Amino acid sequence: MTLDIHLRHAFPGFRLEVDMVLPGGLTCLFGRSGSGKTSIVNAVAGLLRPDEARIVLDGARLDNLPPHRREVGYVFQDARLFPHLTVAENLTYAPRVRGRKVEGMARVVDLLGIGALLSRRPAALSGGEKQRVAIGRALLSQPRLLLMDEPLAALDEARKAEILPYVEALRDETGLPILYVSHALPEVARLATTIAVIEAGRVQALGPAAEILSDPATAQLMGLRDAxxxxxxxxxxxxxxxxxxxxxxxxxxxxxxxxxxxxxxxxxxxxxxxxxxxxxxxxxxxxxxxxxxxxxxxxxxxxxxxxxxxxxxxxxxxxxxxxxxxxxxxxxxxxxxxxxxxxxxxxxxxxxxxxxxx
Structure with a gap:
């Protein structure tokens, strides 16, 4: 799998200029708040229409498709579950509204450990449980690419520790390419196979996680305190x-x-x-x-x-x-x-x- 991203977009007081080719696995977009990370994943998802764009997933152009035809799953910082639906109904929402058969339900439920939650509604879930359901909903939309925009940022340390193993399982067992946004370096070090360091709308460093994390020059960009x-x-x-x-x-x-x-x-x-x-x-x-x-x-x-x-x-x-x-x-x-x-x-x-x- 390769994801080829070329973007140009002018915001007030800020310009996004990104050129990168990403391999499979879990790629972390790392950078400070306001560096352009979320704008990149929004462009890939079709939620942002850049001034110039070429987004190619395994040879197929995405940038000229509407969001619902890009076959991209998106997990946001907040779970955004439908409060009036049960967990099971939230999980199967995408295929049901598209008139498709629900495929892989048992596997996703087992992978994310949410079997005991299926009859509950979101109000009865913890923050970590809500995020696991949100991930499951994205997976059951049958995406070719999964986007995760700071999915753990709203959780406390105990809930992060609860959900990290599930994200690792997602990375290792599904074979699904993942574009993962974070500004938490320990989280990135644990999850990433590839790291792209984003600063002021540009890619400052890109490579395998072990190489990027052990490079003193890159550590300056990523923050010395957490190096x-x-x-x-x-x-x-x-x-x-x-x-x-x-x-x-x-x-x-x-x-x-x-x-x-x-x-x-x-x-x-x-x-x-x-x-x-x-x-x-x-x-x-x-x-x-x-x-x-x-x-x-x-x-x-x-x-x-x-x-x-x-x-x-x-x-x-x-x-x-x-x-x-x-x-x-x-x-x-x-x-x-x-x-x-x-x-x-x-x-x-x-x-x-x-x-x-x-």
Whole structure:
């Protein structure tokens, strides 16, 4: 699947100029509020008619079609369920009004865990339940592409934690290409297979999630406070003391209990601000996770900080430290170091399922 998007549109005081070709999987449009993310998905959906547009999904032009013929599902920030209809009636609304047979109902209900909700009305649902129903309604419209515009932004942290696994299942089990808007970097790191960084109506960076997240230059655009890269890992063992031992390309990693059987593959986000560097392997520390690494690049910002890109096995993580510390350690590309990470520094929300290869 490829989605080819070329847009030109003038808003008052703002111009959208976007050119990008996206692969399958889940592509996150990441950027600050007002950067143009929602305008892009609205143009793809046909809710915005740009001054100039060429939108091609797998060789088929969408921009010259009305919205109802684009075969695009849309999940908004608020669920927008029909309050007078039951969950089952909301789910089947699109095929019923089009006079089509409802297909895949059982699979969608099972995928999203909403079987117990079918007879309820939206007023009796939690925020997370409403969003799962909204996703199900979009899926049952039989779309070729799913658009999700900040679907978790209105939820509290508990409800986000509830729904994230369902979005991962949607990404991994349906094969449906997804264009996902967010300005929450931990959420993006957990879900995205591809990231497009949008700033002032333009694409500033585009590429595989692991590459974008571990690039110090891109981290400046995405926000230093939340900067962090992802490691792939596999559950090796569930320890008796409540820790899970993971195997990574750089060595073992111990984290607070992660649900899953040995052998399960994961993606773990490691925040740059939680990584401490040492030239020699430290001893006498309480931190369990000490990963051998090599400095790949340093990126100095305008302030006193430095972002260090580290090679750990065949992957990369970031460390954020002061320029003074970098100078004291004589850091430079090629220098070997040890990356130290406290087990409790990685939150449960930073651990998610690994997307399928390819």
């Amino acid at each position: 962090g890269a992802v490691l792939t890992a596999r559950i090796a063992a569930q320890e008796e003391d409540g820790l899970t031992r993971l195997e990574t390309a750089a060595g073992p990693l111990w984290l607070p209990r992660i649900a899953g059987l040995p052998g399960r593959s994961l993606r773990v986000r490691i925040a740059a601000q939680d990584v401490i560097l040492s030239r020699d392997r430290p001893v006498g520390l309480s931190a369990l996770n000490i990963l051998p690494a090599r400095v790949a690049a340093l990126h100095e910002g305008q302030g006193p900080g430095v972002l260090v890109r580290l090679e750990v096995g065949q992957e990369h993580i970031l460390a954020r430290l002061t320029r003074r510390s970098a100078q004291a350690l004589a850091l430079a590309p090629g220098v070997t170091v040890h990356a130290v990470l406290k087990s409790v520094a990685v939150a449960q929300a930073d651990v998610g399922g690994l997307p399928p290869a390819g």
